[in-house]
Amino acid sequence: MGKLNSYLFFLSFIVLISFSGAYLGEVEPGDCINIMVMSNCSSVDLSIIETSTQEFIIDSPMQHLAGQTFNYSFCNTSEIGAYTYIWDESCVDCSGGLCGNDFRSGKSITGAYTTIYLFLIGFFILMGGVFFITTKKVNFEKWHNSIVKKYQTRNFVKLVLSALVFNIMKNSYIIYYLIGLPIIILVTDMATTYNLATVVSILHALLVIYLIGVVLVGLVFLSYVQEWISDLIKLVSDMGWGIK
Secondary structure (H helix, E strand, O other), X not given: OHHHHHHHHHHHHHHOOOOOOOOOOEEOOXXXXXXXXXXXXXXXXXXXXXXXXXXXXXXXXXXXXXXXXXXXXXXXXXXXXXXXXXXXXXXXXXXXXXXXXXXXXXXXXXXXXXXXXHHHHHHHHHXXXXXXXXXXXXXXXXXXXXXXHHHHOOOHHHHHHHHHHXXXXXOOHHHHHHHHHHHHHHHHHHHHHOOOHHHHXXXXXXXXXXXXXXXXXXXXXXXXXXXXXXXXXXXXOOOOOXXX
């Protein structure tokens, strides 16, 4: 009960985390964004655009569009996260609402967005726990005998389905491995969205290795199933199906 309460507290704490929206909104990483401001000056200089890890020295006049509106197209948005820009605000005019100084590359994290991530990760972890408890209660010897009886009664459809589920349940490593795949994908996506640059590259490499492992585990499982079917056929080869 104590572990459950701790787990619920952890989830509640993470769900409460939210990030404020960016003034100019969001742009897809790598796309250009129009930085627009309103000023009473005849010209406006954009000085710096910066992120948590980079600083871009602009020192260039913004394009005068019409009236008091000035614009600068910025395209170096490959880094995911918040961007702020510094410009000459001595003549700033907020009457048109264009007097902010930030935008975001990539999706902003909200409480709801974080909740979806945590719900999906928790769901797959719960699936693994339920599967573990279930396999501990299964009488595989009795199940195997039931499959043999289906073979005897020539109920081929039920035989194939039972044999497949039987082997998956008995070789539980395949389920645990497959459940781990979406968890790694979700964690990698979260790290990318949160702009955790130090771990994103590691997680991407781990994901590639894990995908290769999925293929290898699948091949091992198929070889085991083939061997199991061969043993089953030998066991019932004298039951009148003409199998030798």
